[in-house]
Amino acid sequence: MNNELQAILSYMEKERGIDREKMLQAIEFAVDSASRKSMGPVRNLRIDMDRKTLDLRAFATATVIDSDKAGKDEISLFQAKKIKSDVKIGDDIEIEVTPKNFGRVAAQAAKQAIIQKIKQAEKDMVYEEFKDRIGEIVSGTIRQFNKSDIILDLGRGEGIITSKERVPTEEYQVGDRIRAMILSLQGGPASSSVLLSRTHPDFIRNLFKIEVSEIAEGIVEIKAIAREPGFRTKIAVISHDEKVDPVGACVGMRGMRVKNIVRELSGEKIDIVRWSDDIKTYVANALSPAKLLKVYFDENIPSMVHVVTDAEQLSLAIGKRGQNVRLTAKLLGWKIDIQKDGQDVSFSEKVAKAVQNLASVPGIGAEYAEKLVNAGFLTVEGILASDIKDIAETSGLDESTVTAIFDAAAAVQPEIKE
Secondary structure (H helix, E strand, O other): OHHHHHHHHHHHHHHOOOOHHHHHHHHHHHHHHHHHHHHOOOOOOEEEEOOOOOOEEEEEEEEEEOOOOOOOOEEEHHHHHHHOOOOOOOOEEEEEOOOOOHHHHHHHHHHHHHHHHHHHHHHHHHHHHHOOOOOOEEEEEEEEEEOOEEEEEOOOOEEEEOHHHOOOOOOOOOOOEEEEEEEEEEOOOOOOEEEEEOOOHHHHHHHHHHHOHHHHOOOEEEEEEEEEOOOEEEEEEEEOOOOOOHHHHHHOHHHHHHHHHHHHOOOOEEEEEEOOOOHHHHHHHHOOOOOOOEEEEOOOOOOEEEEEEOHHHHHHHHOHHHHHHHHHHHHHOOEEEEEEOOOOOOHHHHHHHHHHHHHOOOOOHHHHHHHHHHOOOOOHHHHHOOOHHHHHHHHOOOHHHHHHHHHHHHHHOOOOOO
């Protein structure tokens, strides 16, 4: 066994970086525990391993007696003097008690000790590797799924994306390579596991920091993030250099910067909003592309901002399933109340005008325009800001027709920046 054990210890020391002496001590401890079970009760059992030959020997304490008929934990004076010449009757002396089957017991115990040491060393390495990297984005390969949790191979450790930290709209396969943010280390140095997230708002923040050099350098700052993972994110940005446009810096040339991030997020839409310390301006920016008639506050209702739009802009301001106003409220940290202009007495005329405007778009026509307006889609912008399935459900038109309408609207309207 010794030659094999020598090879294993050398490999563990060189390749895994595990201290040789610590491994030897672990083996001694494991053999000690195993020996106590196989040898029965003995006094002060001690296992000693020769550091060069790796030979294992067992020692115990015995009392020196005058008789040659020594019992358990006893040794005759004659035998004791062979070990220690000046020993006397009644003295305690350490004697070797290595059993005949000790090699088999020791080999099994050594194997278990090395396995445990490897596991512990891997956990220690994970802790040392990631303890100072909380918040960083790392890449990993999907190794397996544990129910709805994802296990990632991070190279020098394993990471876990729990179901709570998964984006609900994303689907993965074993072998896919994905990025995630280090959320925390679960457990201590003795049992560390790396918890990862793709849903945390700071995942978006760090993606922008990687993609946008002005953010990494501190020229542009992300002031707030509101996110519904897998669907839409709003970020508010400000520039600390008047020569740098914060929105333009984040969008990038031909939208390449934000498109790279959208691609990483599997198509999640991103609205980049110019931050302002004037809450009215900030609200108007955050609810874009909807145009607001009025923004005001009521002293009797703190932490709420009231917004008034005309009828044409109401559905655009609210957004699909209330998403636009909901994310704006998260971004601002205020409650938002959106109302249609009460002075809009010519509402029916505006509806008729909306039908007329949509009907004039090539590819839509009067029949479809009326159905769209009645369903709340009053403008080309409103159609493009909505989902094809939602338009089909609310208007009663089939999806192929709505797709054609969507294409017709896109043809006459400049692309809405994500």
